[in-house]
Amino acid sequence: MPVKDYIRERFFPHIWCAGCGHGTVLNGLIRAVEKLGISKNDIVMVSGIGCSSRVSGYLDFHTLHTLHGRALAFAAGVKLGRPDLNVIVPMGDGDALAIGGNHFIHAARRNIDVTALIMNNRIYGMTGGQYSPLSGRGILATTAPFSNIDQSFDVVELATAAGATFVARATTYHVQETIEIIQEAILHKGFSVVEIMSQCPTYFGRKNRQGDAVAMLKRMREIVLPIGAKAKHGDPEIIERGIFVRKDRPEYCAEYDDIIRRAMKRK
Amino acid sequence: MKGTVRFVQGNEACVEGALYAGLKFFAGYPITPSTEIAEHLSLRLPEIGGKFIQMEDEIASMCAIIGASLTGCKVMTATSGPGFSLMQEALGYAIMTEIPCVIVNVQRGGPSTGIPTHVSQGDVNQARWGTHGDHSIVALTASNHQDVFAMTVEAFNISETYRTPVVLLLDEVVGHMRERLVIPEAGEIPIVERLKTSVREGVDYHPYLPREDGRLPMSDFGGVHRDNVTGLYHDMWGFPSDDPSVVHGLIRHLIDKIENQTNYLTRYKEVGVEDADCLLISYGSSARSARHVVENRRRRGERYGLLELQTLWPFPHELVRSKCANARYIIVVEMNTGQVCQTVRLAVDRPERVFLANRIDGEFITPTDIQGMLHLIQGKGL
Numbered sequence: 001m002p003v004k005d006y007i008r009e010r011f012f013p014h015i016w017c018a019g020c021g022h023g024t025v026l027n028g029l030i031r032a033v034e035k036l037g038i039s040k041n042d043i044v045m046v047s048g049i050g051c052s053s054r055v056s057g058y059l060d061f062h063t064l065h066t067l068h069g070r071a072l073a074f075a076a077g078v079k080l081g082r083p084d085l086n087v088i089v090p091m092g093d094g095d096a097l098a099i100g101g102n103h104f105i106h107a108a109r110r111n112i113d114v115t116a117l118i119m120n121n122r123i124y125g126m127t128g129g130q131y132s133p134l135s136g137r138g139i140l141a142t143t144a145p146f147s148n149i150d151q152s153f154d155v156v157e158l159a160t161a162a163g164a165t166f167v168a169r170a171t172t173y174h175v176q177e178t179i180e181i182i183q184e185a186i187l188h189k190g191f192s193v194v195e196i197m198s199q200c201p202t203y204f205g206r207k208n209r210q211g212d213a214v215a216m217l218k219r220m221r222e223i224v225l226p227i228g229a230k231a232k233h234g235d236p237e238i239i240e241r242g243i244f245v246r247k248d249r250p251e252y253c254a255e256y257d258d259i260i261r262r263a264m265k266r267k
Numbered sequence: 268m269k270g271t272v273r274f275v276q277g278n279e280a281c282v283e284g285a286l287y288a289g290l291k292f293f294a295g296y297p298i299t300p301s302t303e304i305a306e307h308l309s310l311r312l313p314e315i316g317g318k319f320i321q322m323e324d325e326i327a328s329m330c331a332i333i334g335a336s337l338t339g340c341k342v343m344t345a346t347s348g349p350g351f352s353l354m355q356e357a358l359g360y361a362i363m364t365e366i367p368c369v370i371v372n373v374q375r376g377g378p379s380t381g382i383p384t385h386v387s388q389g390d391v392n393q394a395r396w397g398t399h400g401d402h403s404i405v406a407l408t409a410s411n412h413q414d415v416f417a418m419t420v421e422a423f424n425i426s427e428t429y430r431t432p433v434v435l436l437l438d439e440v441v442g443h444m445r446e447r448l449v450i451p452e453a454g455e456i457p458i459v460e461r462l463k464t465s466v467r468e469g470v471d472y473h474p475y476l477p478r479e480d481g482r483l484p485m486s487d488f489g490g491v492h493r494d495n496v497t498g499l500y501h502d503m504w505g506f507p508s509d510d511p512s513v514v515h516g517l518i519r520h521l522i523d524k525i526e527n528q529t530n531y532l533t534r535y536k537e538v539g540v541e542d543a544d545c546l547l548i549s550y551g552s553s554a555r556s557a558r559h560v561v562e563n564r565r566r567r568g569e570r571y572g573l574l575e576l577q578t579l580w581p582f583p584h585e586l587v588r589s590k591c592a593n594a595r596y597i598i599v600v601e602m603n604t605g606q607v608c609q610t611v612r613l614a615v616d617r618p619e620r621v622f623l624a625n626r627i628d629g630e631f632i633t634p635t636d637i638q639g640m641l642h643l644i645q646g647k648g649l
């Protein structure tokens with residue numbers, strides 16, 4: 001199916017700035033779904049609030065644009081209501097891990113079959129450049145004029161510790177790899193997390209003198225390397241990408257079906 | 268009424284009513300005095316192929332029921348004050364997106380953690396105005412178990428008919444007290460099922476374009492129409508819009524669909540209202556004591572009446588005004604500082620006739636309490 005068949009043209013032009021990484025994620029997501037050949041009727045996309053969360057409206061799936069931070073809670077209801085549907089949840093870093101952090105760890109712990117995509121631009125784009133729990137120490141933001149003293153989460157470690165059964169990191173520079181990882185994440189039975197490092201040239205880039213989108217993407221190419229690179233180079237600046245966790249653990253909806261079987265027998 | 272007779276808590280009567288109405292999905296978080304609703308449903312729902320989930324908090328619970336409702340099932344959550352506070356943002360979302368759902372608030376004393384195991388009716392105005400922005404809401408209450416059952420069924424029926432969240436305001440006394448309940452046989456009380464669109468695949472479907480009768484047929488997630496649901500102001504396709512005419516049209520629709528239906532949404536009971544010189548207005552467990560007083564006085568030949576409100580929002584202004592027309596004293600009996608009393612004053616002619624008889628110390632308001640206050644109000648001393 002051509003890309004335009006996945007898009008709701010009525011929604012365009014989109015709200016994103018020129019050079020924003022979120023458009024690349026949108027594209028990657030479409031390619032992944034197209035390659036998997038999933039019918040559009042079988043996908044529910046649930047998102048929260050933020051520049052990233054607008055992904056849902058642009059796509060011709062069943063779409064639920066909800067509240068800041070709460071997408072995964074809504075998604076739990078959708079998935080339990082219709083376990084046969086593919087539920088995909090694109091979120092911003094603030095959306096997923098500040099206001100939505102509690103829902104995130106609990107969705108991971110339950111291992112409910114939902115695909116969480118965290119579009120990490122390390123800043124609050126929609127509200128104009130405040131620091132997020134993924135900005136990290138030393139970063140400048142409109143609410144960190146002297147530089148940020150908040151430590152950041154490592155999404156991969158957090159998701160793994162919370163119990164996610166598929167955990168990966170990708171970037172908007174490594175597009176091909178991102179598409180493949182999203183495909184794997186959708187196919188995985190259980191809670192899957194893909195952190196996609198994305199650029200916000202408008203706020204993060206400008207505030208932190210990282211240049212335009214092209215410069216930010218180049219930087220990603222230099223410091224985000226395949227798993228194992230950190231040990232090899234011993235450079236603390238290096239961030240690893242690839243699939244970190246892929247394991248089998250009972251999935252929540254399947255477990256609940258078993259509860260239903262037991263309850264019906266008892267009755 | 269034929270049916271199964273049980274001796275249950277009010278919270279169980281609510282569970283029975285919900286199951287009778289077709290509940291299929293419940294998400295909640297434990298909180299006194301509502302917890303028994305969750306406990307019973309965790310057992311009962313899977314027995315009928317339904318689902319129960321204990322979420323990480325009340326915010327998540329409210330969000331989860333909205334998500335599940337969109338897949339086509341009837342949904343409910345239950346909580347008390349602190350949890351109801353947490354649900355407010357998502358309650359507004361359900362109002363804005365017109366998603367059928369039922370929220371039970373078994374009231375306890377607030378603000379804050381307040382007095383968890385004691386009774387109060389302090390959340391009446393929160394139910395009305397707890398979420399931000401202009402809006403309307405339906406809130407029902409009940410004073411005994413048969414009514415809890417009936418009002419729970421009503422809550423689902425109204426929620427489906429008007430595509431709106433409905434708040435069921437119970438209280439600690441009704442929730443925990445044990446009483447006889449007759450569960451009617453299937454079919455005895457009519458059930459409103461989800462209205463699904465008949466628009467076929469490939470034909471443009473407008474999820475937010477009301478039919479001539481005002482109803483909005485839905486298309487479930489997973490069906491052939493892929494619509495967008497958003498808390499932003501949206502057009503008839505559900506697409507975001509800041510066009511002033513769309514914004515104005517939607518907010519008017521959300522308010523008018525409830526307020527213009529006040530007569531259809533009003534449920535109440537009455538005793539001796541026609542000739543009442545002294546009219547008591549009450550609701551929830553307070554109405555039990557008010558009824559006791561009224562029945563006693565009438566037995567002695569005194570002209571007392573009771574108007575028990577079962578619909579609190581939209582407030583039945585017309586009904587209250589006409590029922591109060593000939594009364595010399597109007598006494599609102601409630602367990603708060605006068606939340607319904609204030610509204611009654613707005614509704615009636617000569618509001619100086621309206622007095623409050625209340626208790627706000629966590630103790631149940633008894634017939635003796637009410638008698639004492641009546642003496643004071645009528646100038647007879649204590």
Ligand SMILES: Cc1ncc(C[n+]2csc(CCOP(=O)(O)OP(=O)(O)O)c2C)c(N)n1
Pocket residue numbers: 049050051052053068091092093094095096119121123124125126127132
């Ligand atoms: C309850 C609530 N608090 C705050 C906001 C304001 N708000 C909207 S988006 C956002 C943060 C967006 O940042 P992020 O989630 O990282 O996504 P991005 O815009 O960067 O893609 C905030 C704070 C809101 N909409 N709701």
Ligand code: SF4
Pocket residue numbers: 015016017019020021022051052121125126199200201202203
């Ligand atoms: S503000 Fe940043 S995140 Fe938002 S659209 Fe612009 S570049 Fe993208």
